[in-house]
Amino acid sequence: MTMDKHDHYYHRDDLGRFGEIGNNVGPLAEKFFAWYGAVFTDGALSAREKSLIALAVAHAVQCPYCIDSYTRDALEKGSDLDQMTEAVHVAAAIRGGASLVHGVQMRNTTDKIGM
């Protein structure tokens, strides 16, 4: 397949083709999709809470497919935009904090080699 300048690595329609991952090593895909479906059912956490976690993680891993999917899913599970935005802030806080806390490693190194 050739690519021109209008091609992108991410295509919206590809999300609907997710199941094709089962075309090879099908039994593993079957296990994955069965487990995936079970993960998101109501349990100790509600399906709505799980959907918000998924939305936050989608932003943390910056997967455009997941962001599309879990924006819709969070709305369909009964969340509103304020709640979803707070979830994204949680993801951002952890990402930002993860960078900042490594500043301690920077300080340790500076202490060791600095004067």
Next chain:
Amino acid sequence: MPRHLPTLQERRSPLASASTQLDRLHALALPRELDACLAEAGHHPLRAEGVKVLQLNLGKRCNQTCRHCHVDAGPDRTEVMAHEVVVRCLELLDRSAIATVDITGGAPELHPEFRWIVEQVHRRGRHVMDRCNLTILETRPYRDLPQFFADHDVEVVCSLPHYRGPSTDAQRGDGVFASSLRALRRLNEVGYGQGDPKRRLVLVSNPVGAFLPASQRSIEAEWKRELRRLHGIEFDALFCITNMPISRYLEWLESKGNLASYMDRLVTAFNPAAVEGVMCRTTLSVGWDGTLYDCDFNQMLELPITTHRRTIHDVDLDALAGRAIAVDRHCFGCTAGAGSSCGGATA
């Protein structure tokens, strides 16, 4: 008070016409047709089981103009059920065992004979449901309705898209959420929402956008917890219903370029298990002019019942049982996901 958007009719929009709405739906390429889906569910043709609910649409006048309204209701609408039609409906109750009368509109409370109608149905020992937009209870002539409802054992079925404000106001108008909370508190004060079957308070949530509703089983407990925590409000049950792709919601879908994808979503989410409980199978819906329909959505699309006698003036109850339901593409709204009806999910 909530701001008012003009109705489709007031704007002379082509979508004010039922046939134009159906044309727009028929122009879409859908992944499957309804007939094939109903056949898969073992319900082709879709047939009624009888009449358990008599739904009266008292008219299209409303104090709100919600963006998703399937009636195109609003303050400018003048259609109102005539006294003679109401009398025929009461006569139908007298010669039948129909247990429930579901009163809707518009804002049905604006009908000049609303209280008399409720009294007459209650006197006949039938259960009355009032589909209430809540804000009408905050307007001066109707502020005493909560006590009136309580005195007549009326089940109050109220629209509230979300237990938080922004979504509600986006769909139903600025200030509607705050006004709705005040009305709910006054319903609570006269005994509604406390588990008393004669003071049953139901909330109806529908999506604020082009997506399917949440599972009412999954979120009802959270709604109860959050409405109590945030606003000190109690209610008995939550219905989650799907927006029908007709009237003002159809216009909104088109304006946002969402119509094709929304219909695709409804079709791909077709759930055979949801068909059994769709409301049209047990409902007779009476229009403001006395015409008979299988449901309120068919009423707005001017698709009357399929039997020979199609008005309240010559209704034949025996012929209604087992009648073939008039269906079209909008019906995918009631069969998607967990299903949708005036009583919430069907599956």
